[in-house]
Amino acid sequence: MTGSDTIDLLPQPAPEPAAVDLPQDIGYPGRIHLHVDATDIVRRIFRVREVIPVASAGTMTLLFPKWLPGYHAPQAPIELFAGLRLKSGGQALGWKRHPVDVHAFSFEVPEGVDTVEAEFQFLSPTNPPQGRVVVGAELLSLQWNTVLLYPSGYFARRIEVEASLDLPVGWQCASALHATTMDGGRIAFEPTTLDVLVDSPVFAGRHFRRVALDEREEVHLAMVADSPEFLEASAEQIEPHRAVIAEADALFGARHFDRYEILFALSDEIGAIGVEHHRSCEAATLPGYFRDWDGTFSRRDTIPHEYVHSWNGKHRRGADSWTPSFHRPIRNSLMWVYEGQTQYWDRVLCARSGLWSADHALQAFAVTAATHQVRAGSRWRPTSDTTRDPIIAARAPLPWPSWQRSEDYYSEGSLIWMDVDTRLRELSGDTRSLDDFARSFFGGGREGSWTTSTYTFDDVVACLGDIAAFDWKRFFIKKLEGKHAGAPLAGIDRGGYRLVYRAEPSAYWANTEKVSGNINLLFSLGLSVANGGTLQEVLWEGPAFAAGLTAGSEILDVNGVPFSPDQIKSVVGETSNGSPVRIRVRDGKHERLVEIACSTGHRYPHLEALTGTRPRLLEILAPRR
Numbered sequence: 001m002t003g004s005d006t007i008d009l010l011p012q013p014a015p016e017p018a019a020v021d022l023p024q025d026i027g028y029p030g031r032i033h034l035h036v037d038a039t040d041i042v043r044r045i046f047r048v049r050e051v052i053p054v055a056s057a058g059t060m061t062l063l064f065p066k067w068l069p070g071y072h073a074p075q076a077p078i079e080l081f082a083g084l085r086l087k088s089g090g091q092a093l094g095w096k097r098h099p100v101d102v103h104a105f106s107f108e109v110p111e112g113v114d115t116v117e118a119e120f121q122f123l124s125p126t127n128p129p130q131g132r133v134v135v136g137a138e139l140l141s142l143q144w145n146t147v148l149l150y151p152s153g154y155f156a157r158r159i160e161v162e163a164s165l166d167l168p169v170g171w172q173c174a175s176a177l178h179a180t181t182m183d184g185g186r187i188a189f190e191p192t193t194l195d196v197l198v199d200s201p202v203f204a205g206r207h208f209r210r211v212a213l214d215e216r217e218e219v220h221l222a223m224v225a226d227s228p229e230f231l232e233a234s235a236e237q238i239e240p241h242r243a244v245i246a247e248a249d250a251l252f253g254a255r256h257f258d259r260y261e262i263l264f265a266l267s268d269e270i271g272a273i274g275v276e277h278h279r280s281c282e283a284a285t286l287p288g289y290f291r292d293w294d295g296t297f298s299r300r301d302t303i304p305h306e307y308v309h310s311w312n313g314k315h316r317r318g319a320d321s322w323t324p325s326f327h328r329p330i331r332n333s334l335m336w337v338y339e340g341q342t343q344y345w346d347r348v349l350c351a352r353s354g355l356w357s358a359d360h361a362l363q364a365f366a367v368t369a370a371t372h373q374v375r376a377g378s379r380w381r382p383t384s385d386t387t388r389d390p391i392i393a394a395r396a397p398l399p400w401p402s403w404q405r406s407e408d409y410y411s412e413g414s415l416i417w418m419d420v421d422t423r424l425r426e427l428s429g430d431t432r433s434l435d436d437f438a439r440s441f442f443g444g445g446r447e448g449s450w451t452t453s454t455y456t457f458d459d460v461v462a463c464l465g466d467i468a469a470f471d472w473k474r475f476f477i478k479k480l481e482g483k484h485a486g487a488p489l490a491g492i493d494r495g496g497y498r499l500v501y502r503a504e505p506s507a508y509w510a511n512t513e514k515v516s517g518n519i520n521l522l523f524s525l526g527l528s529v530a531n532g533g534t535l536q537e538v539l540w541e542g543p544a545f546a547a548g549l550t551a552g553s554e555i556l557d558v559n560g561v562p563f564s565p566d567q568i569k570s571v572v573g574e575t576s577n578g579s580p581v582r583i584r585v586r587d588g589k590h591e592r593l594v595e596i597a598c599s600t601g602h603r604y605p606h607l608e609a610l611t612g613t614r615p616r617l618l619e620i621l622a623p624r625r
């Protein structure tokens with residue numbers, strides 16, 4: 001500010017734009033008709049035509065769904081929405097996008113019209129940097145939230161929608177919504193409410209197979225694949241998937257759905273995904289899930305994980321995570337229950353069902369425990385704060401994940417729930433367990449009630465207290481709000497095991513390395529590197545960190561020999577004999593030679609049984625059917 005300026009010449013804020021109407025719990029007059037043409041597979045364009053009844057003349061606002069329950073964040077791909085044209089009574093209508101709330105489009109409804117017609121496209125990504133690819137040559141996944149606009153001012157459950165979908169000729173599809181096929185391959189879905197429609201995605205493809213997984217034929221595995229041979233699952237391979245359903249029945253006691261579709265894509269053309277819904281889930285996995293059954297086994301936890309969410313996350317949801325409209329912000333304070341306990345149960349159900357052996361599950365827990373043991377971020381950032389990560393980072397790659405932390409409520413949460421489970425068992429003389437919590441908290445209520453029932457922190461504490469008296473409130477506040485070094489390992493110890501490191505990897509570890517295409521040397525050199533030589537992660541304050549390495553650099557050679565996965569592994573193995581590790585890296589235009597101080601040899605995490613201690617983890621992992 002110069003001496004000649006006066007205060008009235010300084011800029012003042014522009015007036016705030018009017019806020020979008022808050023949703024009300026009142027019925028929207030009439031039913032929206034939504035039609036999606038998904039036949040342009042080559043260009044991966046979804047073309048939408050929507051007829052929306054209008055209540056009266058005047059200003060109306062249509063919204064593109066923004067806050068998505070399964071993502072816990074404002075992750076809607078509004079940048080891929082294009083071509084909006086509005087008309088009514090044969091007349092084109094002008095529209096204006098909200099200057100800040102860019103998911104909102106307003107226009108004037110003329111006098112004397114009953115409906116407005118909207119046409120637009122969802123330009124689905126044609127390669128991964130644009131977002132998750134959802135259309136392959138012979139399959140697609142459709143999330144309804146990408147192909148609809150809805151009127152502001154109403155709860156999602158009070159807006160009725162009747163949707164139809166055009167697919168390429170000869171394709172079949174599955175969804176939690178009942179559908180009928182009409183002439184020419186058009187699929188008509190039963191009318192439903194906006195919240196249920198968005199919660200009922202569609203998987204479709206030329207190569208399609210659907211298998212019942214239970215006696216009641218309510219739960220189905222609906223598969224699409226890049227080519228037909230990937231659908232050739234044997235009866236022996238389907239059997240443990242049937243067992244997941246039976247084990248979930250034994251665990252929760254009641255189902256809160258009339259039908260459940262596991263939408264399963266075996267594809268490397270569309271992007272990998274696991275998203276929970278109330279009566280379905282989306283799981284896109286490796287094409288060789290069945291064909292290379294042993295070679296992909298570490299990925300078998302996806303289906304149990306998403307299925308458990310029908311109870312933990314959908315039927316029961318933290319009170320601040322439930323919102324009445326896709327326009328209202330989702331808060332995530334109880335995600336350590338929603339995801340942490342789900343991750344715990346997915347591993348337990350993998351073992352109980354036979355998707356994994358009990359050893360595989362113990363090996364998976366060992367990896368989680370060791371990962372958090374060296375995760376320095378817990379020294380500055382409480383676990384509860386990581387529940388904000390879906391909004392903060394939205395799973396973007398991070399330079400220092402071990403220091404920044406990222407959605408640690410999943411995996412650290414699973415260790416906290418193992419602590420709770422073994423503690424319940426110890427407190428009750430091994431007569432009660434977290435199974436009792438699951439049955440009461442998630443399974444309780446009326447069979448056939450499909451609605452969401454919200455809960456608070458105090459409800460979790462009260463339910464645990466009913467199973468075994470303990471100061472659960474203090475326990476969780478200490479675990480979740482406190483800062484700490486190292487992983488919560490009490491559940492492993494009380495379960496009859498301890499975390500150890502050996503020179504040989506477990507089968508689970510080796511499989512995750514193979515499937516991911518990375519070499520994980522976090523517990524020796526403090527780094528992980530892709531098979532091609534690009535550093536994926538450098539552990540905060542680990543040996544590679546001390547040597548000045550960073551994620552994204554290329555390893556050119558190791559001890560003078562050109563980089564290869566076998567070469568770097570062999571060099572690490574020799575560090576226990578005092579052999580050095582000299583790595584030449586390229587970072588942009590610059591090359592450097594660094595020496596990493598490491599004398600440990602290979603260190604791979606395992607759980608080792610304690611002698612003379614009750615093997616509670618084995619009891620937890622044993623089948624209940």
Ligand SMILES: [Zn+2]
Nearest residue numbers: 305309339342
């Ligand atoms: Zn989950």
